[in-house]
Amino acid sequence: MTNSQKILDRRKQFVPNAIGIFNPSTAISETGSIITDADGKEMIDFAGGIGVVNAGHCPPPVVKAIAEQAAKLIHCSFNVASYELYMQLAEKLATLFPHGEHTKVMLTNSGAESVENAIKIARQATGRQAIICYDGAFHGRSMMSMTLTSKVGYKIGCGPFAPEVYRLPFPDTYRYGNGMSEDDFADMHLRELENFFHTNVPQTAVAAIIIEPVQGEGGFTVVPAKYLQGLRKICDEYGIMLILDEVQSGFGRTGKWAAYQHFDVVPDISTWAKSMGSGMPIGCVIGKAAIMDSCKPSTIGGTYPGNPVCCAASLATIQYMEEIDINALGEKVGNIVRTRFNKMKEQFAAIGDVRGLGAMMAFELVKDNDPFQPDADTCKKLITYCASNGLIVINAGVNGNVIRVLGPLVISEALLNKGLDIIENGLQELLG
Numbered sequence: 001m002t003n004s005q006k007i008l009d010r011r012k013q014f015v016p017n018a019i020g021i022f023n024p025s026t027a028i029s030e031t032g033s034i035i036t037d038a039d040g041k042e043m044i045d046f047a048g049g050i051g052v053v054n055a056g057h058c059p060p061p062v063v064k065a066i067a068e069q070a071a072k073l074i075h076c077s078f079n080v081a082s083y084e085l086y087m088q089l090a091e092k093l094a095t096l097f098p099h100g101e102h103t104k105v106m107l108t109n110s111g112a113e114s115v116e117n118a119i120k121i122a123r124q125a126t127g128r129q130a131i132i133c134y135d136g137a138f139h140g141r142s143m144m145s146m147t148l149t150s151k152v153g154y155k156i157g158c159g160p161f162a163p164e165v166y167r168l169p170f171p172d173t174y175r176y177g178n179g180m181s182e183d184d185f186a187d188m189h190l191r192e193l194e195n196f197f198h199t200n201v202p203q204t205a206v207a208a209i210i211i212e213p214v215q216g217e218g219g220f221t222v223v224p225a226k227y228l229q230g231l232r233k234i235c236d237e238y239g240i241m242l243i244l245d246e247v248q249s250g251f252g253r254t255g256k257w258a259a260y261q262h263f264d265v266v267p268d269i270s271t272w273a274k275s276m277g278s279g280m281p282i283g284c285v286i287g288k289a290a291i292m293d294s295c296k297p298s299t300i301g302g303t304y305p306g307n308p309v310c311c312a313a314s315l316a317t318i319q320y321m322e323e324i325d326i327n328a329l330g331e332k333v334g335n336i337v338r339t340r341f342n343k344m345k346e347q348f349a350a351i352g353d354v355r356g357l358g359a360m361m362a363f364e365l366v367k368d369n370d371p372f373q374p375d376a377d378t379c380k381k382l383i384t385y386c387a388s389n390g391l392i393v394i395n396a397g398v399n400g401n402v403i404r405v406l407g408p409l410v411i412s413e414a415l416l417n418k419g420l421d422i423i424e425n426g427l428q429e430l431l432g
């Protein structure tokens, strides 16, 4: 029996089955864009721990910062004793992501916690309760974030869910565009939103609209620019908070620090996590100062958020990202992947759509070139083929039929192409 099989067997014995296995690989060490499995096999990583290691696995300056900080101050709770690192990180984030003239930042432990707090902040800032979210959205697994999440498979048996949550169709041009221009399609969805205020919930009751500029778990569907810009206008008109969830799309993934920077839209509140800490559990909510300060004392916060070791990891990560120009890397990786995926689409009819923004790239597998016949089975087989041939890759999409690339952006061109070759060979073997 291999070491990897032993690990997977022990996992079955001691860990609840419901904790997902997105890929059959194991891990014992990692560096750059390579994960070494429990049997010493080197795997190219296209999953990045679900989009967490844009700056690579174990970047040396981040490892050093974690070790040095752990020797000095691991935890005292920011509520109990203030420390400079929290402010350093808050200032850095406010500078990178200004939300108006004065921006404030609260640190969290995860993406779900960022979303949870963003909703509490929006409700307190507006004095309203309703939240609008989207089909295909993923915002986390805590109770409010799970309510906002769309895919029923993630929620089964967990209700009742939080009240005052309303859901709109996401403007998904591939599935529902019907040959319309992207702008016309965006206009149609904006009109539907205006109508929604008469048919579902009045705008005066809506605290926030939360949306991912590029849906992550939903399958890398990019919001049409005109739609996001239209949302901004509608939110301004009705005093609704626009919350942009950048947990998966942030920190260089799309070739910019924030995906929203592609759209020339600034949110009132934004949510972050994943790649901001290179794998340490840290996230944040960023917002206009007046909005962030509308919260009553102690309604936001917690024991661990902004833990000094996580702050040190995040500061070192951001500094390293600046040094290596993470956004240029995101753009470069994205261009290579897009070109290769488009070529694969010409070769394999099963690829119904290639889409994404920067290095947040994916393709969708369907039967008979029909967006409504998702081919999750081939997707699963392709992931298994890749795993046995040295590539870790994961799926996405409410139907589980989307192959997505979320790996480290520090990957060399040679390794990136080697990984893409494995995908292409897998498609060849599975589809002929």
Ligand SMILES: Cc1ncc(COP(=O)(O)O)c(C=O)c1O
Residues within 6 Å of the ligand: 050, 110, 111, 112, 113, 115, 138, 139, 140, 141, 212, 216, 217, 245, 246, 247, 248, 249, 273, 274
């Ligand atoms: C857009 C988005 N929001 C929120 C989350 C939840 O983050 P976490 O898993 O850190 O709670 C995720 C996780 O994949 C995500 O992609």
